[in-house]
Amino acid sequence: MSTERRQAEVLEEEAQAFNHQIHERMAHGHVPDLRRAPRCEWFINNPWRDPAYVKLDFYEQFELIEKTLRDQLGPRPARVLEIGCGPGYLSLELARAGHDVTGIDLSPACIEVARRMADEDPWRSERGGLAYLAGDLFAHPQLAAGSFDAVVFLGALHHFPEQERVMARVRELLRAGGIVMAHEPTRDRVTRGNAAFCHLLRTLLSAGNGFHADFPIPAPEAVEGEIGKLFAHMRYETEDAEKLQSPNDNEAGFREMYAALSGSFTELVLEERYAFFHEFIGGLRFDEEKNRALARYLRDMDARLVELGVLQSTEFFYVGSRRA
Numbered sequence: 001m002s003t004e005r006r007q008a009e010v011l012e013e014e015a016q017a018f019n020h021q022i023h024e025r026m027a028h029g030h031v032p033d034l035r036r037a038p039r040c041e042w043f044i045n046n047p048w049r050d051p052a053y054v055k056l057d058f059y060e061q062f063e064l065i066e067k068t069l070r071d072q073l074g075p076r077p078a079r080v081l082e083i084g085c086g087p088g089y090l091s092l093e094l095a096r097a098g099h100d101v102t103g104i105d106l107s108p109a110c111i112e113v114a115r116r117m118a119d120e121d122p123w124r125s126e127r128g129g130l131a132y133l134a135g136d137l138f139a140h141p142q143l144a145a146g147s148f149d150a151v152v153f154l155g156a157l158h159h160f161p162e163q164e165r166v167m168a169r170v171r172e173l174l175r176a177g178g179i180v181m182a183h184e185p186t187r188d189r190v191t192r193g194n195a196a197f198c199h200l201l202r203t204l205l206s207a208g209n210g211f212h213a214d215f216p217i218p219a220p221e222a223v224e225g226e227i228g229k230l231f232a233h234m235r236y237e238t239e240d241a242e243k244l245q246s247p248n249d250n251e252a253g254f255r256e257m258y259a260a261l262s263g264s265f266t267e268l269v270l271e272e273r274y275a276f277f278h279e280f281i282g283g284l285r286f287d288e289e290k291n292r293a294l295a296r297y298l299r300d301m302d303a304r305l306v307e308l309g310v311l312q313s314t315e316f317f318y319v320g321s322r323r324a
Contacts, residue, residue, distance in 0.1 A: 016245035019109035032087035045283035078149040078184030084156020088114025100129035162262035195231035212283035265320025272313035
C-alpha cells in the first residue's frame with residue numbers, strides 16, 4: 001500500500017472516530033454551545049455534564065483566546081480560522097464576539113452539528129461572519145493564502161503527526177503580522193506523580209460519597225497497580241499504550257508541538273496551564289452548591305500547584321506571530 005493511500009485511510013478513520021463520538025453525544029442530549037449547554041447526566045465525568053462546569057472550563061478557554069485576539073491584533077474584529085473546530089462551539093462564540101470566523105474539521109458529522117448550532121443560535125443577528133468547512137486543512141479549495149489574521153488550535157494540534165508541515169500551512173494562510181494560538185493538552189507530560197496525586201484525590205472524594213463511582217481505599221499492595229491504570233487513563237491510552245480516542249490522538253507531544261511552533265513563529269506567549277481538574281469536576285456528586293464551589297476550588301488549586309512546581313502541567317497555551 002502506498003504511503004499516500006495509507007495516509008488517506010488514517011484521515012478517514014480519524015474522521016469516523018469523531019463522527020461516531022458526536023453522533024453518540026447528540027443522541028444523549030448534548031448541546032455543544034457554551035451559552036445553551038443544558039445539564040446532561042449522560043456524561044459521567046466530563047465538564048459538559050453541567051453548565052457551570054462548561055463556563056469554568058471551556059468558556060474560560062474562549063475568554064483567554066478572545067482576549068488574546070484583542071490584545072495582539074487590536075479592537076477591530078479579526079478574521080479567524082479554527083483548525084479542528086469539531087462541533088464548533090469555540091468558533092461560534094468567537095463569532096458572537098464579533099469576529100469573522102471559519103471553522104474546519106475532518107469530521108462531516110461534527111461540521112453538520114456546528115452548522116445546526118449556528119442556525120439555531122438566538123444571537124445570530126448580532127454576531128460576525130461564521131462559516132464551517134468539512135475537509136482536509138491541506139487541500140480545501142476555500143482556504144486562500146493570506147486570508148486570516150489569526151489561526152487557532154483548541155485541542156486539535158496534537159492530532160497532527162507532521163507538525164512542521166502544519167506550521168508551513170498555517171504560515172501560508174496567515175497574513176503578514178498574523179498570529180497563531182494553540183491551547184493544547186500534552187498528555188505525554190503526565191507523570192506518575194500526577195497520577196498518584198489524582199488517585200489520592202479520587203479516593204478521598206469517593207470516600208466522602210462525592211464522586212461518580214465508588215473507588216474504595218485500596219490494599220497497600222494494590223496501590224501501585226491502580227496508579228498505573230490511572231496513569232494510562234490520563235494519557236488517553238490503554239495500559240498497552242494503545243490510543244483510546246482516535247487513530248491520530250496524541251500524535252504530537254509538547255516537544256514536537258513547541259518545536260514546530262517556536263521554529264516557525266516569533267513567540268509572544270507561552271503559558272503552562274492545568275494538570276488535573278478536567279479529570280474531576282464532571283464527576284463531582286455532592287449537592288449542586290458544593291459541587292460548583294468545589295469545582296472552582298479544584299481549578300484554582302490546580303493552577304497554584306502547577307505554578308509552585310508541585311504538579312507537572314499537562315496543557316499549554318502558545319501565541320506566536322508570523323515572521324516576515
